[in-house]
Amino acid sequence: MNTVKTYTLEEAKRTLENFCAYQERCHKEVTEKLYKMRMIPEATDVVIGHLIEHNFLNETRFAQAYARGKFNIKKWGRQRLKLELKKRDISKFNIDLAMKEISEADYYETFQVLSEKKLRLISETDKWKKRKKLADYLLYRGWESHLVYDKVAELIP
Structure with missing residues (x-):
């Protein structure tokens, strides 16, 4: 039974x-x-x-830990982090607090390193296809489009 x-x-x-x-x-x-x-x-x-x-459940603490973890381990940008937190019904207030967990210096340093590392891994020879692959990768990871397009133009002139 x-x-x-x-x-x-x-x-x-x-x-x-x-x-x-x-x-x-x-x-x-x-x-x-x-x-x-x-x-x-x-x-x-x-x-x-x-x-x-009894402090087992704390949405602010969750949002901050989630943002820190996904940024440090998966190298997600702010757009992806916000989207994933919204999917989990986290309030805008807590999402904003979570974004403050990532320092501007760390954010741009991570973006720089990630961009250069990915560029080295792209075997494409056509300049425009190479640009598209790099841009698509960074956008999928949730980095802001203005940062992505500026970086792609800088790395692949």
Whole structure:
């Protein structure tokens, strides 16, 4: 017989405490997890309230950690970071705070290094195709278009 696991309110709280302690989570992830655990909306509200009250769930902290991590590890630009945070229903206020986690100097230094590294990896010989490949790569990673086109013109005259 195929039975579905059910959770008491206390079990759900402990499970979600562990879920949030493992890594920063946003409200949307926690809500989805509770939905998959088949918790009723009233119980979901109680568990989320508990997690916020005991500082397991903090949207500002999540947004800041997310932006820092994706910038440092995946080398995403601000456009991509904002888009991904919006997808997770993060408020504009918290997105703006998260963007402040990245210093201007680090931002431009990372952009410079990423652009030059990618250019070395492009084997295309046609100048215009090479420019397009570099621009597409940087735009996909979420770097601002004015930065991208200026850099492409600088690196591939």
